[in-house]
Amino acid sequence: MIVSLVYRVTRMLLSVPAVLLRRQAVKDAELLVLRHENAVLRRQRVGPVRYEPGDRLWFAALSSLIPRWRWVQVFPVIPGTLLGWQRWLVARRWGYSDRGGKAGRPTTATVVKELVVWLAWENPRWGCRRIQGELARLGYRLGASRVWEILTAAGIGPAPRRCGPTWREFLTAQAESTIACDFVHIDLVDLRRVYALIFLEHGTRRLHVSGVTAHPTAAWTVQQARNLAVEMGVYLESLRFLIRDQDVKYTESFDAVFQAEDIETVTTAPRAPRMNAHCERVIGTLRREACDHVLVWNEAHARHVLESYARHCNGHRPHQARAQRPPLAEHQAALLSDLNTTRRLCRTRVLGGLTSRDEFLNGTR
Known part of the structure; x- marks a missing residue:
């Protein structure tokens, strides 16, 4: 206690001169x-x-x-x-926080940001400079650093390390060079059965009915392959693969017709229809929309039904895989700009009215 008291008194005495010497x-x-x-x-x-x-x-x-x-x-x-x-x-004094506008470069419009993100997703191999050039071609002046900021904010990485194409994009790209074939049977009124060999282009979904016969043989199948090569002409050179099953009617001579055009034959596994799914699907569509609703009398009638439906399918029937466009259509039909104008709708019956083709006439009513 005494030592503590002496210490406190000493500190107080020493602080007095400091206070006296301090400036006022x-x-x-x-x-x-x-x-x-x-x-x-x-x-x-x-x-x-x-x-x-x-x-x-x-x-x-x-x-x-x-x-x-x-x-x-x-x-x-x-x-x-x-x-x-x-x-x-x-900071309050020198930060110029009282200014009305924001400092720095002007903000990028939302529509331009959405366009940058869309270009990056649709073209996964494009870098910031490539996207910047595409924007300049469209009339938007944007720096490469700003493009990088927009992509980073959207969670999209650089092009060299960006994820590659999806399975849908990859398979769609391969489909452009693939054609498939399969046999479809049709039951006649007299309970006989005829067979047709069909080919389907995966890229365009174009359907080819090569021939119809009651007795398909290996020689007949080879001749149908030759007929297809003549029909397709130069376009056959753009194909790379032919998908078929292991039917005995597909002989080496059949494969040789396509090998002469540098087309490789790919055979499916036994009892695996999903390996030729597109061809199986078009056969099911052909039955549901045509063959199941018609009494087929003979081989010539069967050929007429199949060829009529093939023309309708290729020229007018919309396909989901082609954004609701027919196989032979390069572009989608233009949207109607004026819905109030009365137009005349022309309906053409196909296969006696089983399906129809509807088109607007050029003139108005």
């Missing part, structure tokens, strides 16, 4: 700090002390008049807090 401005500043702190405590008697912006402004202003080594004894907050208030005041 410093003492006045410390006095103002203490008075303001007293006012804060009187204002807020319950709960923790919370300083308002005016209190922070006052303490920060007085801190410039008091030596830093005295801040711990004078101010009710730590020096770091006081310096933070001072930086806030400087």
Whole structure:
């Protein structure tokens, strides 16, 4: 107790000369700090002390008049807090926050951002520079760095490390060079059965009815392959693969017709119709939309039904795989700009009315 008392008295005596030697401005500043702190405590008697912006402004202003080594004894907050208030005041003074507009380059329109993201997704091998060039061709001036910022915000990585094409995109690209074939049987009225060999182009979904016979043989099948090669002509050179099953009627001579055009034959596994799914699907469609609703009398009638449906399918029937376009249509029909104008609709019956082809006439009624 005695030692502690002597220590406190000694500290008080030593602090008296320091106070006397201190400048008057410093003492006045410390006095103002203490008075303001007293006012804060009187204002807020319950709960923790919370300083308002005016209190922070006052303490920060007085801190410039008091030596830093005295801040711990004078101010009710730590020096770091006081310096933070001072930086806030400087930022408010020199930050130009009262200006109306935002500084920097103008913002990019939302439609342009959506276009950048769409180009990146549709073309996974395009980098920022390539997308920038495509935008310039479309009339949008945008920097490569801005394109990178838009792609990064959308979660799309750089082109070299961006994910490759999806399975749908990959298989669609391979379908352009693939053709498939299969036999379809048709039951006649007299319970006899005839067979037709059909070919389906995967890329365009174009259907070819090569021939109809009651007795398909290996020689007949080879001749149908030759007829297809003559019918398709130069277009056959763009194909790369032929998909078929392991029917005994497909002989080496049949494969040789396509090998002469550099087309590789791919055989499906036994009892695996899904390996030739597109051809199986078109056979089912042919039955549901035509053959199941017609009494077929003979071989010639069967050929007429199949060829009529093939012409309708290739020229007018929409296909989901081609964005509702027929196989022979290069572009989708133009949308009607004026729905109030009365137009004449022409309906052409196919196969006696089993299906129809509807088209608007050029003139109006």
